[in-house]
Amino acid sequence: MKLIQLCSFLLYGLFLNAHTTTDNARCEEVSNTCAVISCGTHSHSGFPGRDGRDGKEGPKGEKGDKGAQGSRGIQGPPGKLGPPGVKGEKGSVGQKGEQGVSATSEVDVVKEQLNAFKKELETFQASLTKYKKILLFHGGKQSGDKVFVTNGLEENFENAQKTCREAGGALATPRSAAENIATQEILHTKGESSKAFLGISDLQVEGIFRYITGEKIIFTNWNLGEPNNSKDNEDCVEIQDNGKWNDIPCNLLRLVICEFQ
Ligand code: GN1
Ligand code: CA
Ligand code: CA
Numbered sequence: 532m533k534l535i536q537l538c539s540f541l542l543y544g545l546f547l548n549a550h551t552t553t554d555n556a557r558c559e560e561v562s563n564t565c566a567v568i569s570c571g572t573h574s575h576s577g578f579p580g581r582d583g584r585d586g587k588e589g590p591k592g593e594k595g596d597k598g599a600q601g602s603r604g605i606q607g608p609p610g611k612l613g614p615p616g617v618k619g620e621k622g623s624v625g626q627k628g629e630q631g632v633s634a635t636s637e638v639d640v641v642k643e644q645l646n647a648f649k650k651e652l653e654t655f656q657a658s659l660t661k662y663k664k665i666l667l668f669h670g671g672k673q674s675g676d677k678v679f680v681t682n683g684l685e686e687n688f689e690n691a692q693k694t695c696r697e698a699g700g701a702l703a704t705p706r707s708a709a710e711n712i713a714t715q716e717i718l719h720t721k722g723e724s725s726k727a728f729l730g731i732s733d734l735q736v737e738g739i740f741r742y743i744t745g746e747k748i749i750f751t752n753w754n755l756g757e758p759n760n761s762k763d764n765e766d767c768v769e770i771q772d773n774g775k776w777n778d779i780p781c782n783l784l785r786l787v788i789c790e791f792q
Contacts, residue, residue: 666791670720674713677792679703681717681727688767688781691728692743695789702730703788704742705770706750710790715774717788726769727786729776733758734766740778752776 663671663678671680686694695702705711718725730743737760740748758765758778767781779785
């Protein structure tokens with residue numbers, strides 16, 4: 532505002548002195564400061580005015596050319612493992628190894644072990660034969676590998692079974708006519724009409740007799756009309772002095788005959 536006021540003031544002064552002075556210096560002085568001033572009289576052309584103000588900002592220019600490559604950035608993290616490379620060439624032959632243990636000496640070691648085992652087995656068989664002889668000496672009867680023997684006592688089925696198991700054997704279980712005869716011969720050593728339990732019962736399923744091991748029986752020697760499950764209470768089996776079998780109640784007392792093999 533002050534500059535405009537000054538210009539207006541000076542223009543007014545020029546207008547008053549325009550016809551009285553020939554010196555244009557003052558006009559020139561003023562025109563150096565004001566935007567548009569026409570100096571001099573109407574009959575003479577004045578000094579050229581000053582340049583105008585800057586125009587409005589022009590429209591956005593076209594995209595410039597691609598700049599020069601920037602400086603190298605810092606190293607990134609390591610990438611994923613690449614695919615396996617091409618197989619390399621075959622290496623040179625290695626050094627000769629130490630001499631191995633000969634195959635024949637290994638066989639010899641096994642042979643020695645086998646011979647030692649055979650000797651142990653022979654010793655064991657000898658002692659078994661010895662104990663079987665002792666059983667036979669005590670009234671035992673042999674059939675095949677089995678030896679049947681009694682302790683001379685009468686017990687119920689459960690206790691008779693337990694007695695034989697604790698002695699390392701099992702309740703007499705004849706699986707053939709020969710074994711049945713051997714069992715019958717034990718009875719004869721205890722006098723007439725003696726009877727003994729066998730290791731057979733139908734305790735699990737009525738009417739289906741099985742060995743106490745759970746297997747189905749493969750040999751029977753039932754008396755005529757047996758087993759009859761008399762009074763619906765006969766699940767154990769006795770062998771009578773004639774060698775025949777009869778089902779009886781398990782709580783009755785019978786001679787204990789065990790088998791060892
Ligand atoms: C005996 O006593 P009785 O007849 O009910 C036997 C049964 C025989 C039956 C044969 C405990 O029964 O096992 O099947 O004779 N009972 C006993 O006649 O020995
Ligand atoms: Ca029965
Ligand atoms: Ca019966």
